[in-house]
Amino acid sequence: MNRTVKGGSMATKTLKIQGMTCNHCVMRVSKALRAVPGVQDAKVDLQKSEAAVTFDESKVELGKLSAAVFDAGYKVI
Numbered sequence: 203m204n205r206t207v208k209g210g211s212m213a214t215k216t217l218k219i220q221g222m223t224c225n226h227c228v229m230r231v232s233k234a235l236r237a238v239p240g241v242q243d244a245k246v247d248l249q250k251s252e253a254a255v256t257f258d259e260s261k262v263e264l265g266k267l268s269a270a271v272f273d274a275g276y277k278v279i
């Protein structure tokens with residue numbers, strides 16, 4: 203089943219991120235996630251160690267999000 207929103211079927215998933223200690227980390231993680239093609243938005247919360255990522259399900263696999271976070275020096279747990 204697909205929900206059709208403008209531009210495709212968007213989904214929001216919250217990822218638990220390990221390794222963020224300051225706002226610099228938040229910037230790096232959100233930048234890395236937003237750079238993945240198909241990602242519309244990424245809201246990173248330092249206190250909760252979470253990233254809420256909004257993306258086009260037809261273009262983005264979850265593995266790509268984890269890989270982007272890993273490449274930035276952090277880990278999805």
Ligand SMILES: [Cu+2]
Pocket residue numbers: 222223224225226227228
């Ligand atoms: Cu930091």
